[in-house]
Amino acid sequence: MIAHLFNAPLGESQAAVGVGTVGSSEAIMLAGLAFKRKWQNRRKEEGKPYDKPNIVTGANVQVWSSQSKPHRKNTIGGREWLERPVSNPERAVLGSIVMRKIHMQNSPFWHVCWEKFARYFEVELKEVNLRDGYYVMDPEKAVELVDENTICVAAILGSTLNGEFEDVKRLNDLLVEKNKQTGWKTPIHVDAASGGFIAPFIYPELEWDFRLPLVKSINVSGHKYGLVYAGIGWVIWRSKEDLPEELIFHINYLGADQPTFTLNFSKGSSQVIAQYYQLVRLGYEGYRNVMENCRDNMIVLKEGLEKTGRFDIVSKENGVPLVAFTLKDHTHFDEFQISDLLRRFGWIVPAYTMPPDAQHVTVLRVVIREDFSRTLAERLVADVEKVLHELDSLPARVISSTSVTVNTEQNGKVVVAKKSALETQREITAIWKKLVLERKKLNDKMMLNRIKILTRVYSDDVNYTIGSPDPPSLKWPEQPVLNSERAVLDSNVMCKIHIQNGPFWIYILTHNDHVWNDPFPK
C-alpha cells in the first residue's frame, strides 16, 4: 500500500520491497546500509577501493551535539559567546531556567539519525550548509559534493527545521546529468519522515517519490502524519534489486520462510496493525481530509502570528503543516524568552538556532497535528500576544544595557571593545539594585518573570551558582547545591556571579522555591 502511495513501479515483473521499523531513524539506518553495501559491491566488481564511502545531505537533517562540536561560537540575542560542554555537577547547580537553555544548545535533542548512521556505519557525512533565508539543501551544491565514493544523496521531504520540502526533482535531474558525465550511479534516498504521509494527499502533483528514476528508497514515520501511536516507521525500496540480498536473513522456524531486515529482532506488531487499520479505515479521502485540516489550522496560526507584526515566518505554505517563526526585532528579548514564558500557559514551543551557515537565526516552531484544532490555534496566538505584552513591559534599558561590549574611539574610528570586568560588574549590580527596589511596586508574579528573564540574559555571559544566604559573612557553599538542599534554603536566594575573572555577589530577594524549583507556577 505504501509503495503504491509512493508511486513505485509495480508491474507484472516488478515488485517494491519494504520493512516496518520502530521509526524513521531505524528506517534510515537500514536504507543507508543497503546503499553502502550496493556501492561496495559495485566498487569490488570494478576492482576499485571501497573503504571511503560518503553520504551527502543538507545540514538541516541533524543538529550538532556537544560531543561532535563542543566549542562552537554561537550568537543568540545578538550576542556572541563560546559554548562549552557543561559538566554534570555544574548542571546540578544551575537553575532550571538555564538548564533548559543549555539543553537546547548542547544536547542532540533532534534527529541525529543521519549523523548516527554515518558514525555507526563508518560513512563520511558530507553536509551542504544552509544560508540566510534558505534553510534546505541546495540541490546544486549537493551535486557538487558528490564524488565516486558517494553512496547516495539524502534529500528530506519536510525539513525538521521549517517543514520545507526539498526540491527532489531538481536534485534528480542534476544527478542524472552528473551520472551521465561521470559514469557513476549515485542514487537518491528521500527521508520523508513527515512529508511521506502529507505530499501524496495534498500535493499529489509534486514529484518527489519513485516517479523520479534515481529515488531508490524512501522512509516515512507511521507515528507522525501516518496517524499511528509511537513506534512505527517504514522504509520502501523501489525494487528488489535495490536491497542487496545478502542483507536479508531468512528464518523458517515460525512455519514459513520469513525474510527479515531489521536492526532489532522481536517487536510487537500492534503498530503495524494500527497502521493498516488507519489506512483502510480512512482511505485516501480520509487522509486527505486530515491533512487539509492540518494545513488550514496552520494557516490560521500563521496569519495570527503575522498579524502581531512582530514575527517573520520562515516556514513555507507548501510543506509540513508547521509554523516556524522568528522575531523581527531582537533588541529587548529573544525567542528563548518567548518559549520560556509560553510554558506558563502550558505550551511547549521549542526555540532553536539553525545549523550552519544560518546559526545566527533563532526560530520558534509549532507543528500542527490532527488534534491541533482551530480553537487551539487561536488560543496560542492569544497567549503569544500576552507573552509579548509582558516582555514589552520590561524596562527596556535594563535588557539592552547588558551587552558586554562598549564603543570606544580609536584613531577617530568607533570600535567595539569588550567592557572590563569591573564595568560589567557595576552595570549588572546597578540593574539588580534597581530591580530589587522596583520589587516593592510590583506584584509577585511580575517580579518572578523579571527575575527569570534577567537571569536568562545574564546567563549568556556569566555563570552563576546558587548558594545558601548568609549575607554578613558571605560564606557560600562552593559545592553544587542539590535540589533537596535547595528546598530547605530559606526564602532569600543569592546568586554568585562570575564575570570574566572574578566572582561577585547578588541577592535575589524572592522565594527560592518559586524561582528555582518551579519556574512556572500556576
Ligand SMILES: *Cc1c(COP(=O)(O)O)cnc(C)c1O
Ligand atoms: C522525525 C524525523 C526523523 C526521525 O523519525 P522517527 O520516526 O522519530 O525515528 C528523521 N528525519 C526527519 C526529517 C524527521 O522529521
